[in-house]
Amino acid sequence: MLRRGGGYGCTMSYQVTKSDEEWREQLTPQEYAVLRQAGTERPFTGEYTDAKTTGVYRCRACQAELFRSDTKFESHCGWPSFYAPLAEDRVEYIEDTSMGMKRVEVRCANCGSHLGHVFEGEGYGTPTDQRYCINSISLTLEPQADEPDTDEKMRHRVRDDAQDEVQTQEKMRH
Numbered sequence: 502m503l504r505r506g507g508g509y510g511c512t513m514s515y516q517v518t519k520s521d522e523e524w525r526e527q528l529t530p531q532e533y534a535v536l537r538q539a540g541t542e543r544p545f546t547g548e549y550t551d552a553k554t555t556g557v558y559r560c561r562a563c564q565a566e567l568f569r570s571d572t573k574f575e576s577h578c579g580w581p582s583f584y585a586p587l588a589e590d591r592v593e594y595i596e597d598t599s600m601g602m603k604r605v606e607v608r609c610a611n612c613g614s615h616l617g618h619v620f621e622g623e624g625y626g627t628p629t630d631q632r633y634c635i636n637s638i639s640l641t642l643e644p645q646a647d648e649p650d651t652d653e654k655m656r657h658r659v660r661d662d663a664q665d666e667v668q669t670q671e672k673m674r675h
């Protein structure tokens with residue numbers, strides 16, 4: 502789908518295009534500062550830094566699916582870290598020379614919002630040797646829904662209900 506007659510005179514065409522005012526209205530000031538002004542949240546403050554929930558991480562600005570929890574790894578760097586995007590076409594890369602460093606900025610390919618940076622060759626031992634260092638505030642985690650239950654599973658579940666509850670509490674404590 503091509504955007505026709507876009508009025509902003511910019512050459513990048515995203516599926517989702519909004520004016521600055523519209524973004525300011527939709528996003529909180531903190532979200533706006535990171536997503537639209539390429540800010541960085543303070544390390545170890547984001548809600549997903551240590552999240553291990555199974556699910557899909559969506560762009561907080563446009564809801565595009567960007568990362569999966571199964572590529573998230575513990576980098577101990579203070580931000581959620583992934584070794585690959587959900588698909589290469591979900592993100593775009595822009596050379597960033599701010600702060601006197603040569604870094605590669607990662608943006609949402611659907612709306613152009615800033616997500617974070619990607620680093621390479623740090624020796625984390627992940628399949629790609631890349632670290633997508635992404636701000637929690639740029640993402641919304643959508644936990645994976647349970648698979649549709651078969652009858653067999655349902656019976657099993659009813660029987661083990663009480664036990665499940667104990668196990669859930671167990672997990673919470675860890």
Ligand SMILES: [Zn+2]
Pocket residue numbers: 560561562563564565609610611612613614
């Ligand atoms: Zn987006």
